[in-house]
Amino acid sequence: MIKIATAECFTQGKIGRELHALAQSYEGNFGNEHIKNLREYGDFNYNELSVVCSLFIPTIEAMKKVLNVENPPKPKKLIKGIKVYDEAGDKAASKIMARSIKELTDCNIAIGTTAGIGHGAISIITDDCEITTTTDVYADLCENNSEELFQRSENGIEKALEIVLLLLNDDLDKIESFENLEIR
Numbered sequence: 001m002i003k004i005a006t007a008e009c010f011t012q013g014k015i016g017r018e019l020h021a022l023a024q025s026y027e028g029n030f031g032n033e034h035i036k037n038l039r040e041y042g043d044f045n046y047n048e049l050s051v052v053c054s055l056f057i058p059t060i061e062a063m064k065k066v067l068n069v070e071n072p073p074k075p076k077k078l079i080k081g082i083k084v085y086d087e088a089g090d091k092a093a094s095k096i097m098a099r100s101i102k103e104l105t106d107c108n109i110a111i112g113t114t115a116g117i118g119h120g121a122i123s124i125i126t127d128d129c130e131i132t133t134t135t136d137v138y139a140d141l142c143e144n145n146s147e148e149l150f151q152r153s154e155n156g157i158e159k160a161l162e163i164v165l166l167l168l169n170d171d172l173d174k175i176e177s178f179e180n181l182e183i184r
Contacts, residue, residue, distance in 0.1 A: 003107040005052040007097040010115035010153050015160045016054020023049035034158050042169025052105045058082045067100035084141050087118030091132055094121040116141045122160045133181040
């Protein structure tokens with residue numbers, strides 16, 4: 001069984017929800033919104049997945065108290081406690097969030113997401129690798145433009161899910177072809 005846990009900000013726990021629906025073979029209204037043609041990713045048996053937890057972590061306080069992050073990166077700004085990083089800060093924070101949820105849950109795959117000003121960041125961490133990328137959509141949380149924020153969130157959900165599905169199907173070549181992606 002492969003266990004997955006998420007600590008999400010701008011994707012609001014939807015990556016975890018989608019993976020849970022996939023793992024449980026849910027269909028219809030309770031099924032996947034974003035995952036469609038599974039066959040194009042490979043033959044992985046998704047019944048071998050289990051989502052341990054999917055957390056919505058928008059605030060700096062939640063990073064500290066829920067994820068046990070003692071010294072999170074200092075945000076550029078706080079909006080009602082919500083952390084607002086620039087893109088470099090988002091990358092650093094998403095890695096910290098993924099590492100923390102991995103340590104807390106002892107999962108096999110941990111996902112952290114956060115986005116303030118810029119393209120936002122997604123980090124996917126396993127025992128063997130760390131993948132960090134950004135969305136393809138620029139938005140600024142301080143401007144409160146709901147449509148841009150929504151588009152960035154949707155793009156982040158889709159990109160994270162695609163990377164996880166490719167990872168589960170051992171298709172690192174395709175993952176490495178993504179733009180704005182770092183693998184360690």
